[in-house]
Amino acid sequence: MKIGELARQTGCQVETIRYYEREGLLPEPARSSSNYRVYGAAHVERLTFIRHCRALDMALGEIRELLALRDHPERDCAAVNELIDEHIGHVEARLVQLASLRDALLDLRARCRGEAETGACGILRELALPAEEQDSGELPPPVQHIGGSHSH
Known part of the structure; x- marks a missing residue:
């Protein structure tokens, strides 16, 4: 199948598929006589796996590690559990950041009742x-996207 069909079957954008190829997450596809990329069932399966990992907001490095473990079924799955436990830790840290962000936004929102002109708006001031x-002290540090907040 061509890349457009792979994209349709997996619900993945063509550019994303090419990106995953460049990153080494998807194996290089065969080429047709007219030099089109030719994908097979293994590509569909692997791309589906990657998309599930991305839906869990895993970083590409984490996905790369999981794929390596998946490609070697004889390895101990304790490494998979360790990776997932570490990712859970990243998610928990993100939840703390998001709670802090929510509190800062609620405090900010309390500064304006919306009954005045914007020149007198407490939020804008x-x-x-x-x-x-600032009356509320320092704002919390910027919250980063989970996929970009840790390395692997």
Whole structure:
């Protein structure tokens, strides 16, 4: 099958498939006589696996490790559990960051009742102040996307 068909079967964008190929997550496909990429059932299966991992917000490095473990079924699955446990830790850290972000936003929202002109808006005034002058103290650090917040 061609890349468009692989994209349709897996619900994955063509550019994403090419990216996964460049990253080494998908094996290089065979080429037809007219030099089109030719994908098979193994590509569909592997891309489905990758998409499930991405739906769990795993980083590419984590996916690469899981694929390596999957490609060697004789290995001990304790390594899979360790990787998932580590990812759970990243998710828990992200939840703490998100709770802090929510609290900061709630505090910010409380500064304006929406009954005045924007020139008198407490939210806009607070956002313009240097951190040391803000009534609420320092805002929480920026929350990063889970997939980009840890390395592997």
